[in-house]
Amino acid sequence: MKNFFLLASVAIMVLSLFACSSDEEQTEVENPAAIDEASAFSGAPLLGDVVLENMYEDEARKLTDKTPVQIVTVLEGTNRVTLDAQFRGVRDFGFGYPLYEFELTDEFAEAMGGIAQGMSGSPVGPPGRIMGALAYGEAFATAPRRFWVTSIDAMENAITHQTFGEMFDAERAAAAPGGIQAAYTPVKTPLTISGIQPNRLEQLSSHLEGSHFDFVQLFADINDAPAAPPTVTTRLAAGDMIGVAVSTGDVVNSIGFGTVTQVYDDGTFVAFGHPMVGAGKSSLPVYRAITNGIVSNLQIPYKSSSAYGNPIGTITKDLTPGIVGELGTVPSMIPVKVTYQAGNGPIVEKNHKVAYGQESFIPIVAALTMDSIRQEISSATVDGTVTLRFKETETVYTESFRSASSATFIDVLLNVDRIVLSFTDTLSNSAGEATLADVSIAIHDKPQIMLAELHEVIVPEEGITPGEDLTVSVVLLPHWSTTGEERTIQRDVMIPVPEGFPIGPALLTVASANPFGPPAPFLPPDFFFFGPPDGPQPALPENLDELIQKMKDEQIDPGEITLTLETLLPPEAFFPPEPSLPPE
Numbered sequence: 001m002k003n004f005f006l007l008a009s010v011a012i013m014v015l016s017l018f019a020c021s022s023d024e025e026q027t028e029v030e031n032p033a034a035i036d037e038a039s040a041f042s043g044a045p046l047l048g049d050v051v052l053e054n055m056y057e058d059e060a061r062k063l064t065d066k067t068p069v070q071i072v073t074v075l076e077g078t079n080r081v082t083l084d085a086q087f088r089g090v091r092d093f094g095f096g097y098p099l100y101e102f103e104l105t106d107e108f109a110e111a112m113g114g115i116a117q118g119m120s121g122s123p124v125g126p127p128g129r130i131m132g133a134l135a136y137g138e139a140f141a142t143a144p145r146r147f148w149v150t151s152i153d154a155m156e157n158a159i160t161h162q163t164f165g166e167m168f169d170a171e172r173a174a175a176a177p178g179g180i181q182a183a184y185t186p187v188k189t190p191l192t193i194s195g196i197q198p199n200r201l202e203q204l205s206s207h208l209e210g211s212h213f214d215f216v217q218l219f220a221d222i223n224d225a226p227a228a229p230p231t232v233t234t235r236l237a238a239g240d241m242i243g244v245a246v247s248t249g250d251v252v253n254s255i256g257f258g259t260v261t262q263v264y265d266d267g268t269f270v271a272f273g274h275p276m277v278g279a280g281k282s283s284l285p286v287y288r289a290i291t292n293g294i295v296s297n298l299q300i301p302y303k304s305s306s307a308y309g310n311p312i313g314t315i316t317k318d319l320t321p322g323i324v325g326e327l328g329t330v331p332s333m334i335p336v337k338v339t340y341q342a343g344n345g346p347i348v349e350k351n352h353k354v355a356y357g358q359e360s361f362i363p364i365v366a367a368l369t370m371d372s373i374r375q376e377i378s379s380a381t382v383d384g385t386v387t388l389r390f391k392e393t394e395t396v397y398t399e400s401f402r403s404a405s406s407a408t409f410i411d412v413l414l415n416v417d418r419i420v421l422s423f424t425d426t427l428s429n430s431a432g433e434a435t436l437a438d439v440s441i442a443i444h445d446k447p448q449i450m451l452a453e454l455h456e457v458i459v460p461e462e463g464i465t466p467g468e469d470l471t472v473s474v475v476l477l478p479h480w481s482t483t484g485e486e487r488t489i490q491r492d493v494m495i496p497v498p499e500g501f502p503i504g505p506a507l508l509t510v511a512s513a514n515p516f517g518p519p520a521p522f523l524p525p526d527f528f529f530f531g532p533p534d535g536p537q538p539a540l541p542e543n544l545d546e547l548i549q550k551m552k553d554e555q556i557d558p559g560e561i562t563l564t565l566e567t568l569l570p571p572e573a574f575f576p577p578e579p580s581l582p583p584e
Contacts, residue, residue, distance in 0.1 A: 050080055050237045052123055052130040052262065057153050060100060060131050063087050069102060071134060072239035073122040073259055074291045075112075075303075080239040083109045085124065088146070095320060097154040100124070100131055104145045112294045114145040118303030121259035121272040121322065123238045124149045130238060133261035133273025133322055137300065150273040154321035155261060159268060163317055165281025165357075234312040234327055236263050236288075243287040243307030244276060244315055244323070249336070249352025251372050252365045257289055257305040258323075267313070267327035275318050282318045283331040283356045285311035331355070335438040336362055338369040342445045348373050359424040359436060363416035366441045367409050374445065379406040381450040383558075386419045387440040390544060392433060397423070397548045402558030404451045404479075416441060422551060423544075432544035452476040454510055455488055464565075466501040469494050472563060474510060493563050505568040512561055 050072060070082040084106040090098045102124060104114055115137040125131040133155060136148040236242070238260055246254040258272040276284075287307035295304050314331045317324035333353035341347045350369050354361050381404040388397045399419050403411035423434040458473035476489045541547040 050123075050239050052125065052238045053128060054152050054156075054262070055125050055129045055131045057090075057098065057151055060151070061090055065089065067126065069124055069126050069131070071104075071106075071119070071122050071124050073119050073134075074239065074241040076291055076293055078241065078288070078290050080237075082127075085147075091148065093148075095154075097151060097157075097321065099136065100149040100151065102147055102149060104143070104147065110143045110145070113296050113301035114143065115147050116294050116301040116303050118241070118257045118291070118305055119259060120274060121261045123259075123261050130262060133271070134259070135273030135322075150321050152262060152270075155270040155273070158270065158317060158319045158321045159324050161317065161319060163280035163319070169281075236260050236269055236312070236327060238262050241289040241291050241303070241305060242271060243289040243305065245285045245287065245307070245311070245355065246358050246361050247336075247352055247354045247365055248285075248333075249365070250350040250369075252352055252368045254361065254364075255287070255307050257303060257307075261322065263327075269313075269325050269327065270322050271325065272322045274322060275320055276315070276323050277318055277358075278320070279318045279357050281357070282315045282323070284315040284318075284358075285331055285333070285355065286313040286315055286325055286327075287311055334359070334362070334436045336365055337438070337440045338366050339440075339442045340370055340373045340445065341443070342374065343447060354439075356435075359420055360417070362420050362439055362441075363413050366416045366443070367413040370412055370443050370445070371409050374408075377406070377409075378447075379449060380404070380408055381446045381448055382408050382411055383444040383446070384412060384415060385442040386416055387442075388420070388423065389437040389439075390423075391435040391437045393544050393548070395545050395548050397551060399551070399555055400558070402450070404449050408445070412443065423547070429547065431541035431547035431550075434544050434547075448481040449479040450482055452478040452489065457508065457510060459508065464497055464501070464506060466497055466503070467499040468497060470497050470565065471495075472508065474561060474563070491561070493561075495563060495565055497565065501565075502567045502569050507566050507568050509564040509566070510561065511564070 052072070065088060067087040069085050069087055071085055072080055072082055074080055083104070085102045085104050088101045088103050091101050092098050104110060109115075115134070119134050122134040123130040123132075124134050130152055132149040132151040132153075134147055135150040138146055240260045241257065242260055243255040243257050246256070248255075256276055258276075260269055260271045261273060263269040288309050289305050289307050292304040292306065294301050311330040313325050313327040314329050315323050315325045333355050336352045336354050337349065338352070339347050339349045350373075352365050352369070354365060381402065383400065383402050385398060385400045390397075401415040401419075403415065405411055420436075420439070421428055423429050424436065453476065454474070455477040456473075456475040458475065460471065464470055472493050472495060474491050474493060476491070477487070478489060538550065538553070539546075541550045
């Protein structure tokens with residue numbers, strides 16, 4: 001018994017010495033919240049750096065069924081803990097690399113709901129070893145819950161895998177990306193968005209459906225932009241929680257959270273065990289993150305997490321086996337300024353930054369910023385102006401749009417999306433590379449409904465004379481909120497009728513401007529066009545400056561009304577019938 005107490009006292013002294021090391025002092029300073037030391041989890045908090053030895057596929061395949069393993073993750077604060085699980089086999093789901101199947105056996109983790117979103121990337125393996133990253137789980141599952149792990153082999157291969165973006169930079173040659181369809185549920189990356197009302201989550205999810213945001217789950221968050229505590233280390237260790245930013249700023253902070261799988265001596269790290277957005281070459285800032293517990297959910301629980309401090313690195317690759325990052329280097333982002341004015345009120349300015357490669361998030365920032373300042377859902381007229389500056393040219397592109405509806409959020413979202421992606425989407429822009437230097441979006445919100453209905457069209461009773469001008473009077477009935485003493489508006493339009501216009505019935509069409517382009521005309525099966533198109537065709541743009549000019553030339557005045565005069569004679573009236581051959 002005396003020897004037992006002696007050994008116990010030695011063990012306590014050794015633990016005390018470890019706790020007083022310089023590394024531990026740094027850990028205590030950098031943690032905004034500390035986990036309760038009396039935690040009932042299977043493993044005590046892992047203090048200091050966590051160093052795990054890789055277990056590659058050849059060795060992993062030799063493990064027997066139900067071999068005990070541990071999950072290293074953060075459940076509260078920034079301290080890492082271990083959860084118990086057991087190995088159940090190697091599975092092939094068609095990724096080109098195997099997934100390891102495990103079963104969660106930790107009672108306390110099961111009591112919290114089991115595997116949670118945000119745990120993706122958590123290292124899994126026998127004590128002191130890492131087989132790979134927790135990546136996929138079962139939705140609506142009951143205990144014992146199964147989950148699947150991306151092998152460390154596949155994640156390390158992602159470090160040297162050449163993305164299409166890297167090929168493009170090296171060769172300046174076009175390449176067609178590929179995709180993989182999954183038949184089970186990834187443990188999605190929680191993408192928390194501040195400045196968003198809960199009712200907008202469904203609309204944004206629908207807007208992003210089918211895009212590269214399929215691997216993220218949107219959540220509303222009340223946090224501000226990541227704040228910098230006095231002392232923050234740029235180091236990471238296996239099991240640490242990180243935040244990967246798509247946008248940051250005054251209102252809209254969109255940050256995806258997950259877990260670091262492994263860190264290497266050169267500062268490279270791998271995380272998540274599945275894609276974030278699957279963009280290949282990436283340039284996303286990385287933050288340290290704090291976890292505020294697990295939030296229960298009927299489908300799958302998720303970690304409540306927040307980013308803090310300044311960026312500590314960059315996500316450089318976003319691939320199927322996981323994301324690859326580099327510590328130290330912080331990426332530049334696109335400055336996005338949004339100004340909003342309601343009626344004749346003051347102009348409110350909000351500033352954000354959006355990651356390069358995520359330009360499709362710029363319209364989301366604009367719409368959410370307007371929504372947060374507006375603070376109501378009501379019909380109105382929105383006049384917007386988008387100004388784009390590019391790194392490749394001094395030429396600035398500016399385009400305005402107008403919408404009058406009860407869905408101003410969607411109107412701003414779609415209009416800004418159309419303008420921005422005309423340049424930044426590789427498929428839409430075939431003229432020249434367009435790298436945004438900064439973006440300005442001005443939104444003027446008016447309570448008046450600036451719409452008018454076609455009330456009457458007045459044409460001369462004597463009809464149309466080829467070679468002379470036709471004067472048509474268009475009478476509009478505007479919305480009552482925009483009228484003064486005169487209830488109607490009349491505009492006279494002069495249409496030049498060409499000399500060769502056919503004599504006979506004609507059709508006069510009156511249409512309003514449509515910024516998304518006119519609908520395709522319906523032509524009966526027996527109607528054909530003959531000869532070359534009318535008038536000279538504009539040359540295709542061959543560089544960014546020419547594309548900007550083309551976009552300017554094609555802009556439509558939001559208040560424009562188009563009158564079109566066309567004959568109703570059948571096509572054979574224009575062409576003499578061909579002589580028929582006599583029968584043999």
